[in-house]
Amino acid sequence: xxxxxxxxxxxxxxxxxxxxxxxxxxxxxxxxxxxxxxxxxxxxxxxxxxxxxxxxxxxxxxxxxxxxxxxxxxxxxxxxxxxxxxxxxxxxxxxxxxxxxxxxxxxxxxxxxxxxxxxxxxxxxxxxxxxxxxxxxxxxxxxxxxxxxxxxxxxxxxxxxxxxxxxxxxxxxxxxxxxxxxxxxxxxxxxxxxxxxxxxxxxxxxxxxxxxxxxxxxxxxxxxxxxxxxxxxxxxxxxxxxxxxxxxxxxxxxxxxxxxxxxxxxxxxxxxxxxxxxxxxxxxxxxxxxxxxxxxxxxxxxxxxxxxxxxxxxxxxxxxxxxxxxxxxxxxxxxxxxxxxxxxxxxxxxxxxxxxxxxxxxxxxxxxxxxxxxxxxxxxxxxxxxxxxxxx
Amino acid sequence: xxxxxxxxxxxxxxxxxxxxxxxxxxxxxxxxxxxxxxxxxxxxxxxxxxxxxxxxxxxxxxxxxxxxxxxxxxxxxxxxxxxxxxxxxxxxxxxxxxxxxxxxxxxxxxxxxxxxxxxxxxxxxxxxxxxxxxxxxxxxxxxxxxxxxxxxxxxxxxxxxxxxxxxxxxxxxxxxxxxxxxxxxxxxxxxxxxxxxxxxxxxxxxxxxxxxxxxxxx
Amino acid sequence: xxxxxxxxxxxxxxxxxxxxxxxxxxxxxxxxxxxxxxxxxxxxxxxxxxxxxxxxxxxxxxxxxxxxxxxxxxxxxxxxxxxxxxxxxxxxxxxxxxxxxxxxxxxxxxxxxxxxxxxxxxxxxxxxxxxxxxxxxxxxxxxxxxxxxxxxxxxxxxxxxxxxxxxxxxxxxxxxxxxxxxxxxxxxxxxxxxxxxxxxxxxxxxxxxxxxxxxxxxxxxxxxxxxxxxxxxxxxxxxxxxxxxxxxxxxxxxxxxxxxxxxxxxxxxxxxxxxxxxxxxxxxxxxxxxxxxxxxxxxxxxxxxxxxxxxxxxxxxxxxxxxxx
Numbered sequence: 060x061x062x063x064x065x066x067x068x069x070x071x072x073x074x075x076x077x078x079x080x081x082x083x084x085x086x087x088x089x090x091x092x093x094x095x096x097x098x099x100x101x102x103x104x105x106x107x108x109x110x111x112x113x114x115x116x117x118x119x120x121x122x123x124x125x126x127x128x129x130x131x132x133x134x135x136x137x138x139x140x141x142x143x144x145x146x147x148x149x150x151x152x153x154x155x156x157x158x159x160x161x162x163x164x165x166x167x168x169x170x171x172x173x174x175x176x177x178x179x180x181x182x183x184x185x186x187x188x189x190x191x192x193x194x195x196x197x198x199x200x201x202x203x204x205x206x207x208x209x210x211x212x213x214x215x216x217x218x219x220x221x222x223x224x225x226x227x228x229x230x231x232x233x234x235x236x237x238x239x240x241x242x243x244x245x246x247x248x249x250x251x252x253x254x255x256x257x258x259x260x261x262x263x264x265x266x267x268x269x270x271x272x273x274x275x276x277x278x279x280x281x282x283x284x285x286x287x288x289x290x291x292x293x294x295x296x297x298x299x300x301x302x303x304x305x306x307x308x309x310x311x312x313x314x315x316x317x318x319x320x321x322x323x324x325x326x327x328x329x330x331x332x333x334x335x336x337x338x339x340x341x342x343x344x345x346x347x348x349x350x351x352x353x354x355x356x357x358x359x360x361x362x363x364x365x366x367x368x369x370x371x372x373x374x375x376x377x378x379x380x381x382x383x384x385x386x387x388x389x390x391x392x393x394x395x396x397x398x399x400x401x402x403x404x405x406x407x408x409x410x411x412x413x414x415x416x417x418x419x420x421x422x423x424x425x426x427x428x429x430x431x432x433x434x435x436x437x438x439x440x441x442x443x444x445x446x447x448x449x450x451x
Numbered sequence: 452x453x454x455x456x457x458x459x460x461x462x463x464x465x466x467x468x469x470x471x472x473x474x475x476x477x478x479x480x481x482x483x484x485x486x487x488x489x490x491x492x493x494x495x496x497x498x499x500x501x502x503x504x505x506x507x508x509x510x511x512x513x514x515x516x517x518x519x520x521x522x523x524x525x526x527x528x529x530x531x532x533x534x535x536x537x538x539x540x541x542x543x544x545x546x547x548x549x550x551x552x553x554x555x556x557x558x559x560x561x562x563x564x565x566x567x568x569x570x571x572x573x574x575x576x577x578x579x580x581x582x583x584x585x586x587x588x589x590x591x592x593x594x595x596x597x598x599x600x601x602x603x604x605x606x607x608x609x610x611x612x613x614x615x616x617x618x619x620x621x622x623x624x625x626x627x628x629x630x631x632x633x634x635x636x637x638x639x640x641x642x643x644x645x646x647x648x649x650x651x652x653x654x655x656x657x658x659x660x661x662x663x664x665x666x667x668x669x
Numbered sequence: 670x671x672x673x674x675x676x677x678x679x680x681x682x683x684x685x686x687x688x689x690x691x692x693x694x695x696x697x698x699x700x701x702x703x704x705x706x707x708x709x710x711x712x713x714x715x716x717x718x719x720x721x722x723x724x725x726x727x728x729x730x731x732x733x734x735x736x737x738x739x740x741x742x743x744x745x746x747x748x749x750x751x752x753x754x755x756x757x758x759x760x761x762x763x764x765x766x767x768x769x770x771x772x773x774x775x776x777x778x779x780x781x782x783x784x785x786x787x788x789x790x791x792x793x794x795x796x797x798x799x800x801x802x803x804x805x806x807x808x809x810x811x812x813x814x815x816x817x818x819x820x821x822x823x824x825x826x827x828x829x830x831x832x833x834x835x836x837x838x839x840x841x842x843x844x845x846x847x848x849x850x851x852x853x854x855x856x857x858x859x860x861x862x863x864x865x866x867x868x869x870x871x872x873x874x875x876x877x878x879x880x881x882x883x884x885x886x887x888x889x890x891x892x893x894x895x896x897x898x899x900x901x902x903x904x905x906x907x908x909x910x911x912x913x914x915x916x917x918x919x920x921x922x923x924x925x926x927x928x929x930x931x932x933x934x935x936x937x938x939x940x941x942x943x944x945x946x947x948x949x950x951x952x953x954x955x956x957x958x959x960x961x962x963x964x965x966x967x968x969x970x971x972x973x974x975x976x977x978x979x980x981x982x983x984x985x986x987x988x989x990x991x992x993x994x
Contacts, residue, residue: 351501354525356728
């Protein structure tokens with residue numbers, strides 16, 4: 060029975076009651092906009108994070124002292140190489156360097172260019188860097204955030220580090236790293252491992268930690284156990300645990316928001332119920348008339364639900380599109396600082412648009428189900444209006 | 452064919468219809484005569500399936516209209532009964548054509564079939580020249596003719612009219628009666644609830660049934 | 670085990686899912702009480718205003734159930750998707766299989782969901798016939814059926830909450846290779862069959878289903894479809910699935926729902942379940958209400974589509990590689 064005539068009549072009715080519907084649409088759009096922005100943001104961040112994490116090495120080993128990580132002996136990497144299933148053992152020297160004048164820090168990452176890299180991104184970076192030129196003299200690769208900061212402070216081509224020994228070390232900028240690896244690499248300075256040692260104060264046989272990969276996922280648990288057994292003060296962390304921690308963090312933030320949002324939603328639902336229950340006598344007469352003219356309760360229900368679905372869909376599309384533009388075109392000012400926390404160096408962030416079934420159906424469900432549930436009873440009440448009302 | 456037997460309608464303690472027995476054959480024209488409060492409008496509503504009796508039997512073409520589930524009752528109403536109300540009851544914000552279309556909207560008929568039926572009904576009621584005009588802009592007589600077209604669009608064989616001339620002047624009232632005559636000539640069953648004396652002198656065959664205090668007077 | 674607040678409950682999808690289930694439950698609760706009132710006081714022959722009001726309220730119940738049904742189908746897909754996403758948080762889980770078995774509530778919950786969907790499908794068919802009678806002939810049957818389904822839904826809601834709040838993200842779970850893999854000597858297939866016999870039975874039963882459908886033999890059809898469902902589950906997990914994954918040792922009903930297999934699992938399982946649900950419901954109503962067996966063409970189409978996809982994967986693999994797994 061959903062023929063053209065029905066749609067025609069329905070559009071006329073919709074237009075006639077546009078006042079009532081527009082108010083609901085506006086309210087819905089605001090709510091959807093908030094909701095979608097948060098969900099878009101969190102799934103985009105999660106996606107980027109996963110992307111970055113996927114290139115991380117599988118395991119990180121470090122020495123512990125008093126429960127905290129401390130400098131790790133380089134000789135441990137020889138022991139790791141001996142374990143079956145372990146590959147790409149890479150000792151790492153890295154740490155924070157404080158630029159005192161502005162109280163900001165850089166992340167210095169030392170890389171042994173003669174060794175295999177277990178970090179996929181670093182591997183890629185090495186492969187795309189002209190090593191001969193890079194290793195000739197004291198040079199470093201910097202992330203975009205670092206480059207911008209240095210430029211703002213008049214360091215265009217190099218920077219003077221103050222080593223723990225009290226000497227100055229001038230290091231030239233060889234290349235700026237792409238924005239794609241911005242999350243991690245943003246504050247990074249990548250340099251040869253010995254240079255990093257000098258700047259950070261590590262000894263010759265000392266490293267911060269040692270990473271390695273285990274290509275066969277079934278062996279992860281076994282390898283982790285074996286590695287832990289090497290020394291009583293050895294701690295081994297797996298990538299999966301890091302993934303989980305980040306996932307939980309963003310879940311926590313997102314979930315917390317959602318729960319607050321539910322309070323807002325409840326209010327919305329109550330308003331809707333009230334609004335739709337306010338059936339003016341003229342509307343009752345109209346429905347009564349339709350019934351008197353041969354419309355069944357089912358026909359009226361269909362009409363009313365079509366109205367509801369239209370309002371729903373229009374609000375949904377508007378709200379989601381606005382949120383999309385807000386998050387992915389304007390980079391979500393205000394909201395992003397809540398999610399990313401107060402940042403060290405300003406990021407030049409473009410959020411990667413991640414809009415998939417999961418996000419869209421979540422938005423749809425959390426909006427449409429309460430919406431329809433709250434209008435169902437008022438709509439029914441109107442639909443069963445006695446046709447006698449037409450006679451009054 | 453309308454068959455009513457032992458029909459009662461009570462509203463709390465008040466009896467509005469008292470033991471109505473009525474047989475209306477196909478093609479008959481019946482005038483329910485009585486003052487307001489005599490129960491004729493209520494009887495008409497029950498015949499149209501708009502109201503339900505408190506007890507008794509009412510059959511429209513052998514269908515127990517008051518005891519049918521809504522899906523069936525509304526289909527019966529749509530197909531077999533055309534109603535003309537005292538206050539016309541048009542949708543003011545819609546055009547004449549759109550108003551006339553309404554009974555056919557849930558029918559599932561194709562758009563062009565509906566358009567054809569609407570056109571025929573408008574012609575019959577002599578209002579096609581105003582089909583695009585908004586109902587709010589029509590005169591009393593034109594509104595009544597629109598209501599007639601709407602009542603006829605599904606080609607029902609029963610026409611029920613509730614005080615159809617109460618808001619019309621004499622000229623339009625007579626025009627209305629002419630249309631009724633034509634419908635009678637087509638074999639339609641017509642029931643009119645009215646206290647307009649014009650209906651006592653119809654030029655075509657009809658039966659006048661007086662009602663007082665909810666009962667039929669013999 | 671009680672209810673714990675854990676990280677799982679903060680996951681977006683779980684919040685949305687539990688919220689939707691709760692709202693649907695609230696609506697169904699209303700429908701339940703209205704239904705109860707209607708069943709107790711229903712007297713179709715009566716002309717009292719109370720009876721007419723009951724008839725009006727019957728529309729409310731129907732509307733609520735229709736809405737809930739539509740959303741529940743979608744929610745089941747969403748649930749499956751959510752479980753898959755949660756495999757990131759549960760150690761050792763590579764797909765939904767691990768997450769479902771993370772505690773003892775998971776499998777019963779899944780089975781219950783499938784049962785409820787079947788019940789709702791059956792209700793739809795009974796309702797279809799009931800509203801076409803002039804005296805609401807099967808109103809009471811319909812209402813009792815709904816009330817039965819509602820009780821299942823009460824259990825389901827409880828299981829929903831218990832399940833999600835008891836997923837321990839620190840305890841590793843088995844992944845599908847441990848759950849479905851062939852242990853030494855143990856044969857997971859029913860009736861002690863081997864793969865070849867299972868496949869023969871699979872196709873034989875399918876033919877039987879089609880034949881009984883076409884000849885409208887309701888009882889035989891129901892029996893053969895139920896058997897087919899049972900056998901098909903094993904056939905998909907232990908044979909056809911391996912062709913989807915292109916790995917003879919990868920046996921899992923859930924991995925095929927993931928992106929890397931183009932989400933084909935949704936097509937496979939929904940065509941099988943939908944076709945079976947529609948067919949069995951239609952057969953039951955035709956027997957119970959003595960009506961004709963309808964929608965058999967659609968059932969044939971769905972089940973045929975299911976068999977086609979499964980066989981297709983094998984054929985394509987053979988065509989591309991010249992050998993079977």
